[in-house]
Amino acid sequence: MEIAVGRTHHFSTxxxxxxxxxxxxxxxxxxxxxxxxxxxxxxxxxxxxxxSMSTVDETxxxxxxxxxxxxxxxxxxxxxxxxxxxxxxxxxxxxxxxxASSMHVAGPGDVLFYDPQDPFFIGFRPGTAEILLxxxxxxxxxxxxxxxxxxxxxxxxxxxxxxxxxxxxxVLLQSLTTAGGVTSDFENRVRVIAxxxxxxxxxxxxxxxxxxxxxxxxxxxxxHELTTNRIALELSMSARQLNRIFQAHGTTAAACIAxxxxxxxxAMLTATSASMxxxxxxxxxxxxxxxxxxxSRSTGFSPLAYRKAHD
Numbered sequence: 001m002e003i004a005v006g007r008t009h010h011f012s013t014x015x016x017x018x019x020x021x022x023x024x025x026x027x028x029x030x031x032x033x034x035x036x037x038x039x040x041x042x043x044x045x046x047x048x049x050x051x052s053m054s055t056v057d058e059t060x061x062x063x064x065x066x067x068x069x070x071x072x073x074x075x076x077x078x079x080x081x082x083x084x085x086x087x088x089x090x091x092x093x094x095x096x097x098x099x100a101s102s103m104h105v106a107g108p109g110d111v112l113f114y115d116p117q118d119p120f121f122i123g124f125r126p127g128t129a130e131i132l133l134x135x136x137x138x139x140x141x142x143x144x145x146x147x148x149x150x151x152x153x154x155x156x157x158x159x160x161x162x163x164x165x166x167x168x169x170x171v172l173l174q175s176l177t178t179a180g181g182v183t184s185d186f187e188n189r190v191r192v193i194a195x196x197x198x199x200x201x202x203x204x205x206x207x208x209x210x211x212x213x214x215x216x217x218x219x220x221x222x223x224h225e226l227t228t229n230r231i232a233l234e235l236s237m238s239a240r241q242l243n244r245i246f247q248a249h250g251t252t253a254a255a256c257i258a259x260x261x262x263x264x265x266x267a268m269l270t271a272t273s274a275s276m277x278x279x280x281x282x283x284x285x286x287x288x289x290x291x292x293x294x295x296s297r298s299t300g301f302s303p304l305a306y307r308k309a310h311d
Contacts, residue, residue, distance in 0.1 A: 066192035093128030
């Protein structure tokens with residue numbers, strides 16, 4: 001099968017006057033990405049920005065360098081479904097997204113999936129660099145945006161998710177935006193990253209979220225104030241959404257927290273001579289009475305009886 005590889009196109013507002021930069025940027029993006037959005041510069045340099053675009057197979061990939069501006073896509077431009085869902089990877093700086101249904105702040109390594117047909121407002125910090133991939137809408141499950149949201153954020157570092165390491169994204173952005181053009185290495189990197197990102201929208205995201213939630217629980221189980229709500233907040237979702245993910249694995253977030261604490265307590269009871277108070281504090285039970293009650297309910301033994309039985 002013949003592979004379609006597009007020529008890399010470059011554009012910059014630098015050659016234009018400060019007064020003209022916003023206008024020429026809007027004209028350029030109207031033609032190359034999506035029409036009818038409003039752009040506003042956030043500093044006296046005008047809308048200083050660079051954009052590169054290439055195509056590998058069915059994937060259009062964009063690279064941007066931005067000195068700080070906002071994009072406002074107003075309601076009159078929404079309506080008919082488009083052909084793609086946008087996937088934005090922040091390489092440097094930061095991006096904020098807001099709409100009637102969603103609000104997210106993304107930093108380096110974070111990934112935003114959003115529907116460009118919905119009205120939105122996006123702000124870019126000065127010095128932001130990003131990669132944007134257009135994923136065919138046909139590959140996106142109908143429940144990608146839960147609870148009617150128009151955007152989801154995948155945090156940097158998700159095991160099994162889109163994160164291939166920030167260096168991978170940096171190298172792709174550099175090769176996309178420099179004079180090197182389309183090379184075999186560039187094509188391969190685009191395919192690998194597109195596959196990882198498409199894997200999330202095809203259903204692997206929930207698995208990544210589950211693994212990340214379990215990792216957070218393992219890291220924080222010693223804190224007696226750890227709750228399902230706090231884990232959900234750290235993952236930028238509701239407790240209800242988090243529990244749906246755990247239920248798909250036959251458990252709940254609260255049960256996972258309790259199980260991790262009990263496992264730690266068992267290890268300390270059998271491998272150390274630590275007091276009940278120390279074990280209670282170290283394993284996240286807060287007090288020795290809470291520890292004794294939770295341990296007995298889970299194992300059928302009091303902590304002292306369990307230690308004696310395993311001497």
